[in-house]
Amino acid sequence: MLEWLALARGTLDRAAERRRDQDWVEATWADPRTRVFTIEGGRVLVSYDPGPALVFTPSGKAPEGERYLLGVDDEGVAYFVVRGTLPTIEGAERAGLRRVGALLGDQDSGLLTHAVALEHWHATNPYCPRCGGRTEVTAAGHVRVCPADGSEQFPRVDPAVIMLVRDDQDRVLLARGPSWPADRRSILAGFVEPGESLEQAVAREVREEVGLDIDDIQYLGSQPWPLPQSLMLGFFARARGDQELRPDPEEILDAAWYTRDELRDALESGRIVSPGPLSIAAQLIMRWYGGPLPDMPPF
Numbered sequence: 001m002l003e004w005l006a007l008a009r010g011t012l013d014r015a016a017e018r019r020r021d022q023d024w025v026e027a028t029w030a031d032p033r034t035r036v037f038t039i040e041g042g043r044v045l046v047s048y049d050p051g052p053a054l055v056f057t058p059s060g061k062a063p064e065g066e067r068y069l070l071g072v073d074d075e076g077v078a079y080f081v082v083r084g085t086l087p088t089i090e091g092a093e094r095a096g097l098r099r100v101g102a103l104l105g106d107q108d109s110g111l112l113t114h115a116v117a118l119e120h121w122h123a124t125n126p127y128c129p130r131c132g133g134r135t136e137v138t139a140a141g142h143v144r145v146c147p148a149d150g151s152e153q154f155p156r157v158d159p160a161v162i163m164l165v166r167d168d169q170d171r172v173l174l175a176r177g178p179s180w181p182a183d184r185r186s187i188l189a190g191f192v193e194p195g196e197s198l199e200q201a202v203a204r205e206v207r208e209e210v211g212l213d214i215d216d217i218q219y220l221g222s223q224p225w226p227l228p229q230s231l232m233l234g235f236f237a238r239a240r241g242d243q244e245l246r247p248d249p250e251e252i253l254d255a256a257w258y259t260r261d262e263l264r265d266a267l268e269s270g271r272i273v274s275p276g277p278l279s280i281a282a283q284l285i286m287r288w289y290g291g292p293l294p295d296m297p298p299f
């Protein structure tokens with residue numbers, strides 16, 4: 001399994017069983033030890049001295065806005081995020097998950113990943129899918145309920161598979177998506193369809209994107225990717241025998257096999273750029289490569 005995934009490092013007890021206990025949530029919010037940060041359009045305040053960290057305030061100094069309970073640490077300190085206007089605090093900078101998700105410590109990275117996912121879900125799902133009426137936040141930010149019909153909506157997560165395909169010579173397949181910069185290369189990925197297993201999705205996506213039949217599918221780990229609402233599930237797979245690459249021009253602009261030496265040369269010369277450390281793609285490629293990749297972008 002992959003050992004380090006930037007966005008899968010959360011350490012808090014999410015306290016899911018306390019979310020509907022309104023008295024407990026209110027008392028916890030009012031507790032002077034409670035730590036709060038603000039999110040606005042995916043951005044939060046981060047300080048860099050001594051190292052990258054979220055900027056917290058006590059709840060009494062938090063801005064107005066919806067409050068979502070993110071969890072409780074080993075000392076019993078609770079963490080909330082508020083959807084509101086980012087305050088101006090000296091020494092703090094505005095940053096989003098893409099920029100700081102891999103830089104923050106384990107606890108803060110987990111808090112930010114959770115907060116970004118919740119904020120996006122609330123912002124994009126204000127209405128009841130049954131009656132079209134406006135829904136209300138409940139369960140400390142983890143459920144929306146319809147006052148007209150009582151139906152509950154839970155945060156959505158879309159599973160996506162991402163797979164490193166090797167051939168019989170242990171070369172890796174890297175490709176360029178249609179909207180990527182000319183030098184960007186990564187492994188293949190795609191969303192799981194309704195009624196499909198993860199393994200079926202891996203095989204289908206590889207066949208659709210580059211025309212290869214694969215086997216030996218191995219699961220290596222997952223991480224949330226709330227940009228905006230995916231869960232990335234990482235795999236290795238092996239292309240059967242000697243098959244010709246047939247990239248689908250609508251999904252893949254360039255696909256090629258690389259030995260480890262060829263990949264190192266291509267990265268060091270700048271002919272291609274790898275995914276950054278935030279992504280599970282980079283971790284899968286490093287697992288195959290056997291160590292850090294040369295000239296990896298910062299995020």
Ligand SMILES: [Zn+2]
Pocket residue numbers: 128129130131132133146147148149150151
């Ligand atoms: Zn409704």
